[in-house]
Amino acid sequence: MNKFFSLILFVFMFSCDDGDLQIETLDFNDASLQTCGTVAIAQNNVLFKLNTNEALIMNLGPNTLKNEVGAFVIEITASTSTQVSYRIFSDTATKNYFCDIVPPVSPTVVEEIIASQATIAVTTTNTGTATEPIFSHQIEITKITLQTASGQRITDLTLNEFGTVTTTN
Numbered sequence: 001m002n003k004f005f006s007l008i009l010f011v012f013m014f015s016c017d018d019g020d021l022q023i024e025t026l027d028f029n030d031a032s033l034q035t036c037g038t039v040a041i042a043q044n045n046v047l048f049k050l051n052t053n054e055a056l057i058m059n060l061g062p063n064t065l066k067n068e069v070g071a072f073v074i075e076i077t078a079s080t081s082t083q084v085s086y087r088i089f090s091d092t093a094t095k096n097y098f099c100d101i102v103p104p105v106s107p108t109v110v111e112e113i114i115a116s117q118a119t120i121a122v123t124t125t126n127t128g129t130a131t132e133p134i135f136s137h138q139i140e141i142t143k144i145t146l147q148t149a150s151g152q153r154i155t156d157l158t159l160n161e162f163g164t165v166t167t168t169n
Contacts, residue, residue, distance in 0.1 A: 026086060026146075026154060028056050033139075033163025036099035041065055041167055044081075047139070048098055049163070053089045053107065057098075058082070058120075058139070058162065067135045067169055069126050073142075076118040084115040086146055086154070113154070119143040120162075127166070138164045 031049040039045045045060040061081025064074060076082050089097075091107035121140045128134030139162040146154040 026054070026056065027051070028054075029161075031056075033165070034095055034098075035165065036095075039065070039165045039167050041067055045165075046098060047163065047165065050093055050095070052092055055087045055089070055093055055098075056162075057085045057087065059085075065122065065135075065137050065165075065167060066124065067133070067167055069124055069135075071121065071123045074120040074122065076115060076120065078116055082120075084118045084120075084141065084144060086113045086115075087111070111148075113146045113148055115144050115146050117143070117145040128168075133169060135167045136164055137167065 028049040028051050031051045034048055034050065036046060039047075042062050044062055045065075047058045047060065049056045059082065064082050066072065074080075074082055076084060087093075087109050088111045089107035090110050093107055097103055097107070119142045121142050123138045123140075125136050125138075126133045127136045141162050148154070
């Protein structure tokens with residue numbers, strides 16, 4: 001009987017718990033960047049990538065992008081107006097979920113994880129003319145910290161480029 005209890009104790013001591021983490025990797029490389037209209041410098045802009053029942057959402061605060069040629073970095077923390085979040089939906093999500101004035105009832109959000117920290121690299125070029133510039137902003141997430149409510153981190157974000165948006169003066 002002692003051997004039986006010892007075996008049970010041994011199993012419990014050396015078994016591991018991976019928690020309730022459902023997400024191991026995020027892969028949005030094949031998803032195209034979408035917006036709900038014209039991206040403008042002085043307004044709040046929601047950019048998102050959909051991957052069936054998942055979404056990677058970037059909410060850019062006013063004046064986050066710049067109509068200036070060059071490269072710059074945006075550091076996101078809990079106190080900045082720019083936010084990156086990851087959502088899992090109960091079913092396939094579409095652009096209508098983000099863009100309709102009254103969002104559809106379905107799908108529902110099963111889980112949302114807001115990045116506590118992120119580094120976004122933006123490279124801006126002028127694809128127009130000197131008198132009528134059109135600024136192309138290539139956006140890349142270079143570092144991100146996503147942490148679930150239970151404190152578990154998602155460390156594997158496979159995302160080479162978030163996407164490109166354009167603005168005008």
